[in-house]
Amino acid sequence: MIMNQDTIEVAVIGGGPAGLMAAEVLLGKGAKVHLYDGMPAVARKLVVAGQSNLSLTRAQSVDELVKNYGESAAALHPFLAGFTPEDLRAWAVELGVETFVGSTGQVFPTEMTSDMLLTRWLTRLGKAGLVIHTRHQWHGWDDSGALVFNTEEGESHVVTKATVLALGGGSWPQLGSTGEWLSLLRNKGVSVNALEPANCGFDANFSDHFRDHFQGQAIKNVVVTIVDEKDTSFSRRGEFIVTATGFEGSLLYSCGPILRRELAEKGRMLIHLDLCPDRSEEALVTSLSTPRGKRSTSSHLRKTVGIDGVRAGLLNEYADRGDFGDPQKLARWIKKLPVVLTGVRPIAEAISTAGGVSFASLDDQLMLRDLPGVFCAGEMLDWEAPTGGYLLTACFATGRAAGFGAADWLNL
Numbered sequence: 001m002i003m004n005q006d007t008i009e010v011a012v013i014g015g016g017p018a019g020l021m022a023a024e025v026l027l028g029k030g031a032k033v034h035l036y037d038g039m040p041a042v043a044r045k046l047v048v049a050g051q052s053n054l055s056l057t058r059a060q061s062v063d064e065l066v067k068n069y070g071e072s073a074a075a076l077h078p079f080l081a082g083f084t085p086e087d088l089r090a091w092a093v094e095l096g097v098e099t100f101v102g103s104t105g106q107v108f109p110t111e112m113t114s115d116m117l118l119t120r121w122l123t124r125l126g127k128a129g130l131v132i133h134t135r136h137q138w139h140g141w142d143d144s145g146a147l148v149f150n151t152e153e154g155e156s157h158v159v160t161k162a163t164v165l166a167l168g169g170g171s172w173p174q175l176g177s178t179g180e181w182l183s184l185l186r187n188k189g190v191s192v193n194a195l196e197p198a199n200c201g202f203d204a205n206f207s208d209h210f211r212d213h214f215q216g217q218a219i220k221n222v223v224v225t226i227v228d229e230k231d232t233s234f235s236r237r238g239e240f241i242v243t244a245t246g247f248e249g250s251l252l253y254s255c256g257p258i259l260r261r262e263l264a265e266k267g268r269m270l271i272h273l274d275l276c277p278d279r280s281e282e283a284l285v286t287s288l289s290t291p292r293g294k295r296s297t298s299s300h301l302r303k304t305v306g307i308d309g310v311r312a313g314l315l316n317e318y319a320d321r322g323d324f325g326d327p328q329k330l331a332r333w334i335k336k337l338p339v340v341l342t343g344v345r346p347i348a349e350a351i352s353t354a355g356g357v358s359f360a361s362l363d364d365q366l367m368l369r370d371l372p373g374v375f376c377a378g379e380m381l382d383w384e385a386p387t388g389g390y391l392l393t394a395c396f397a398t399g400r401a402a403g404f405g406a407a408d409w410l411n412l
Contacts, residue, residue, distance in 0.1 A: 007159040008034045010406060011147055012166065013138050015042025016176075017392060018378025018399030019166030020121065025403025026164075027128040029412040034158075036136040036149060037176065043118055044175040045168065049351075050114025055389040056092065057085040057396075059101040068390050070257060072383035075359040076394055079366075083397040085389075091396075095120045106389050138167070140184040162373045162406040166399060169353030169379040170195040179353070181380065189370045191358040197350035198256055198384040199391075201248030202263075203343035210317045214242045217310045223274040224251055225336075226258055234258055237277055242310065246341065253386050257354070263344055273337040275311050281335045288327035297324050307334065314339075352391055354384040365405030366398060373409055377402035 012023045015037035023033045035042070046054075058065055062081045066073045089099050089107060097117045098110040109117055126132075136149040136156065146157040170179030179195050186192050220239040227233050240249030252259065262269040276284060287304040295303065302308040307315060318337050323329035347353060357376050361368055366381075368374045377398040385391055 006156070008032065009160065009410070010034070010162045010164070011036060011158060011160040012164045013037075013147070014166035014168060014378070014380075015039070015132065015134075016166060016168055016378060016395065017043070017046055018395040018402070019164065020125065021396050021399030022164040022166060022375070022377055022403035022406065023130050024121075024125060024128070025400055026407055026412075027125065027130060029407040029410075031407060031410060031412055032129065034131045034133060036133045036138060036147075036158075038135065038137040038178075039176040040134055042122070042132060042134065043114075045172055045177060046114050046118060048172070048175060050117075053112045054109055054114045054117070055106040055387070055392065056099060056109065057088045057107045057393040058389040059105045059107055060085060065390070065393065069383055069385050069394065072359070076383055076397070078364070079397040079401045080394065083400045085393060088393060088396055092117065095124065104388065138181070138184075140187070160373075162375070162409050164375045164377060164399075164402050164406055165380065166376070166378045166402070167380050169356060170347050171197065171350040171353050173348055177353075177379070179347075182356075185357065185368075190368055191361045193355040193358055193382050195347060195353045195355040196260060197344055197347040198260075198354040199253040199351035199387050200256065200347075200349060201243055201345040202246050202252060202259060202269075202341040203345065204246035204339060204341050206246075206317050210313055211242070211244060214310045214313045215244055217242050218249070219247075219310050219314065221277065222251070222311075223277040224255065225272045225274070226255055226262075226269070245345070246343075247339075248345070250387060253351075257384070259341060260344055260354075263341065267342070269341045271339050271341060273314065273339060275307060275315065275334050275337060276305060279305070281331045284331035284334055285327045288330055305334065351387055352379060352384065354382070356380045356382040358382050363405075365408060366402040367405050367409065373406075375402040375405050375409075 009032040010026050012019045012035040015035055023035050026033045062084055066077050066080055069076050092099050099107050100110055101107055136151050139148045139150055142148050142157055146159045149156040167181045168177030171177055182192050218239055218241045223235055223237045225235040234255055236254050238251030240247050240251045259269050284305055290304050292300045298312055301312055318339055319333035357380055363369060366375050366377060378395045
């Protein structure tokens with residue numbers, strides 16, 4: 001069944017943070033905005049991600065912030081400078097949501113979750129005139145250039161003067177980010193890079209015994225070091241957790257691009273873990289040389305160098321047990337434990353994605369060069385960043401920029 005064709009001023013497709021921010025900017029410019037989302041309610045991913053705590057942004061200057069966006073830093077810089085972390089916090093306060101800076105520099109709503117922020121935001125947008133259409137799956141354009149949506153009532157065609165696409169990446173597809181838009185844009189000649197899992201887990205070969213004993217446990221305050229084929233060394237301190245198939249967590253997310261590249265090329269990647277980053281190898285040798293007496297190896301490790309639990313499990317899993325009686329060799333294992341990663345977890349399990357619409361396809365207002373009047377924002381752009389506020393910051397900033405771009409296109 002084909003519904004009647006509608007004509008509207010602006011369509012925003014995608015009801016996540018980027019789409020909602022674009023809509024807010026356009027409404028503020030006097031535009032009549034209709035927002036379309038394929039899910040039964042908007043911002044589903046924001047709701048789920050913010051159930052326990054919602055990291056809005058980072059308490060950093062733009063110059064410090066942008067360093068965390070890797071190869072896309074230069075492309076994102078003007079948008080992040082246009083809507084800084086301070087601007088984002090001020091925007092939240094305007095909604096009646098106070099924020100605070102956590103110990104790691106992450107900025108959280110005082111209420112911690114996304115519920116209050118989203119409720120107040122949607123209320124404000126509704127009062128400004130935003131019309132929201134849920135359960136509208138976008139399927140591109142018809143021959144006349146009208147947007148095509150599949151709805152519960154049938155197929156809907158919508159003619160617009162401007163369109164903002166904020167369709168997300170390909171992670172958590174059950175929440176609406178399916179990545180199906182890639183083929184729609186490619187068919188229009190837009191340069192789109194394949195989506196890859198980012199902020200994701202990695203597979204590793206370990207024993208059933210290790211998995212059964214330590215799955216779900218966090219390994220805190222360790223340093224991971226990677227040396228790639230170009231002899232470029234990367235080291236960072238943090239934490240990660242043991243999963244059923246390998247490891248995941250913020251420490252591995254931070255070096256995800258390197259790991260993905262090496263795994264794609266070689267099928268395996270060697271990393272080294274420093275299980276005691278605050279003690280030198282020499283200090284460990286001295287402590288481990290303390291007479292053991294009747295203590296077991298595990299008791300000796302715990303008493304002398306504080307290694308127990310999952311750290312001891314890692315050591316037993318990856319070190320040569322024949323070296324445990326030699327303090328010097330054991331200290332070397334503790335400081336440089338080799339772990340081989342064998343694969344990347346599927347994109348559906350990832351927190352976010354890399355790849356998407358290339359910045360070369362966009363002008364400086366995020367309009368597609370090959371599709372005048374069509375703007376892109378959020379995670380569907382080709383950038384990636386670690387978790388902890390960086391993802392949301394760029395989604396808000398690019399959504400705002402696309403909104404202003406669309407307003408300029410309409411001469412508002």
